[in-house]
Amino acid sequence: MRAQSYAAVIGELIMAANYGLQGPRIGWYGKCFRKLFFDFHSSQHALGLAAAFDAEGWAERCAQAGAQAVSVFIKCGFGWSFYRKGSIRYVHPQLPEGLDMVEAQIEAFHRRGIKTIGYYHTFNSEPIARDHPDWARRDASGRTPEPKAICMQGPVFEEWMLPHLVEVVTNYEIDAMFFDGTYAWGPCYCPTCRRRFREAAGEELPAGPEDPRWEAYVSWALEDYRRIRQAISDTLHAHRPDMPTSFNWAYTMRMPESVPEHVGNLMLDVPPEDQAFNGSYQARHWALTGVPFDIMNSAFLQWWGDWACKPATCLKHEVAPAIANGGLTWIGYQMTHTFDVAEPVMRQLGEALAFVKEREHLLEGAKVVPCVLVLHSTQSHFTHGARLMVDEAAMRGAHRLFLETGLPHNFVDEHWLLNYLCTTPAAERAPVIVLSDQRRLEPELVQALQNYVREGGGLL
Numbered sequence: 225m226r227a228q229s230y231a232a233v234i235g236e237l238i239m240a241a242n243y244g245l246q247g248p249r250i251g252w253y254g255k256c257f258r259k260l261f262f263d264f265h266s267s268q269h270a271l272g273l274a275a276a277f278d279a280e281g282w283a284e285r286c287a288q289a290g291a292q293a294v295s296v297f298i299k300c301g302f303g304w305s306f307y308r309k310g311s312i313r314y315v316h317p318q319l320p321e322g323l324d325m326v327e328a329q330i331e332a333f334h335r336r337g338i339k340t341i342g343y344y345h346t347f348n349s350e351p352i353a354r355d356h357p358d359w360a361r362r363d364a365s366g367r368t369p370e371p372k373a374i375c376m377q378g379p380v381f382e383e384w385m386l387p388h389l390v391e392v393v394t395n396y397e398i399d400a401m402f403f404d405g406t407y408a409w410g411p412c413y414c415p416t417c418r419r420r421f422r423e424a425a426g427e428e429l430p431a432g433p434e435d436p437r438w439e440a441y442v443s444w445a446l447e448d449y450r451r452i453r454q455a456i457s458d459t460l461h462a463h464r465p466d467m468p469t470s471f472n473w474a475y476t477m478r479m480p481e482s483v484p485e486h487v488g489n490l491m492l493d494v495p496p497e498d499q500a501f502n503g504s505y506q507a508r509h510w511a512l513t514g515v516p517f518d519i520m521n522s523a524f525l526q527w528w529g530d531w532a533c534k535p536a537t538c539l540k541h542e543v544a545p546a547i548a549n550g551g552l553t554w555i556g557y558q559m560t561h562t563f564d565v566a567e568p569v570m571r572q573l574g575e576a577l578a579f580v581k582e583r584e585h586l587l588e589g590a591k592v593v594p595c596v597l598v599l600h601s602t603q604s605h606f607t608h609g610a611r612l613m614v615d616e617a618a619m620r621g622a623h624r625l626f627l628e629t630g631l632p633h634n635f636v637d638e639h640w641l642l643n644y645l646c647t648t649p650a651a652e653r654a655p656v657i658v659l660s661d662q663r664r665l666e667p668e669l670v671q672a673l674q675n676y677v678r679e680g681g682g683l684l
């Protein structure tokens with residue numbers, strides 16, 4: 225593993241007193257520094273599913289590990305649910321008779337003062353692909369790229385998924401919801417996507433990035449997923465107005481959109497390699513949004529589900545840059561299909577959470593003091609050719625540069641920067657602003673930057 229230097233991590237910890245959460249969305253989530261996440265994706269063939277399930281025992285183990293909130297699987301990556309109430313859900317075919325894992329977990333966690341965060345996978349479902357082949361995702365030749373892939377831009381979203389969410393939040397006292405895979409990552413050529421793009425853009429879906437229609441597609445797809453995320457939040461908030469809602473990987477450095485009001489918190493599961501650097505990189509982007517955010521590292525050595533486990537020392541190395549930059553921690557691992565996690569793994573997770581707890585008095589209520597602001601424009605989707613996930617080379621380079629030089633820096637978008645320059649007195653502004661490979665600047669921002677330099681600011 226290529227990690228950032230230990231000196232850099234310590235440097236970030238020293239800065240912790242100046243960093244932290246601010247803004248109106250703090251609530252309980254913004255103070256929930258210690259969380260655990262456990263994958264429980266289970267195929268229909270998972271014989272012996274939940275054979276070791278013991279809600280009280282599990283909640284007690286998580287409490288002993290120091291968790292303030294823990295994931296609860298609502299809908300897994302195979303499309304199955306693990307609860308009984310309602311009628312829209314597809315109950316896992318191997319779920320032991322009479323068992324409602326969601327209800328049992330929520331009750332056991334709540335008895336110990338631990339919050340529950342519902343996990344909801346959005347783009348795969350064995351039973352929906354089986355029952356509704358017309359809702360499947362399609363490639364350009366009309367085939368399904370993956371047997372259980374469903375198209376969220378098609379009818380499944382309004383006809384099944386939104387009603388399903390109503391069923392979940394009206395039947396269960398889940399405290400927050402977390403959605404996986406709810407962003408544009410490539411074209412679907414199902415009949416609905418073809419029709420909707422034709423209606424919106426007046427032309428056929430492009431074959432790929434080389435197609436001249438690709439920019440129109442990127443613009444449409446990004447907007448359509450904004451609609452989808454908004455509709456999810458609206459549906460939840462109609463029943464549970466204060467429920468924190470998050471979308472894995474949305475609003476990250478690779479998808480630099482301004483965070484809309486309906487998003488209660490931000491999160492991403494950073495890839496297992498170099499989680500200290502990658503987590504620090506993302507935290508520097510979210511630190512000034514005012515929205516609580518999680519940097520989810522994981523205990524795996526290679527990839528999710530490899531069953532290896534990093535030592536606690538390594539996990540501490542990864543959670544340090546998250547909390548030092550105003551973030552929250554949510555460490556991930558994977559359960560067996562019987563619903564168990566080995567005790568030595570729980571011990572490593574517990575040690576890492578204890579490291580966080582020890583430092584919480586430095587973190588709560590702390591504020592970011594901007595020093596170096598690096599512009600990462602929301603227009604980046606269109607400045608190096610149209611891309612659903614932007615070219616991050618310049619930003620990652622800037623992060624490496626400032627991290628190793630020890631200068632505190634943050635990534636900000638053009639809306640945040642313009643507002644900052646227009647509302648912050650010259651004497652209180654960050655001393656340096658960096659425009660690294662930024663190719664589209666609105667006239668208002670150019671004017672504000674000229675004033676900033678005239679009044680003593682440094683522009684790099």
Ligand SMILES: [Zn+2]
Pocket residue numbers: 360361362375376377378412413414415416417418
């Ligand atoms: Zn589609």
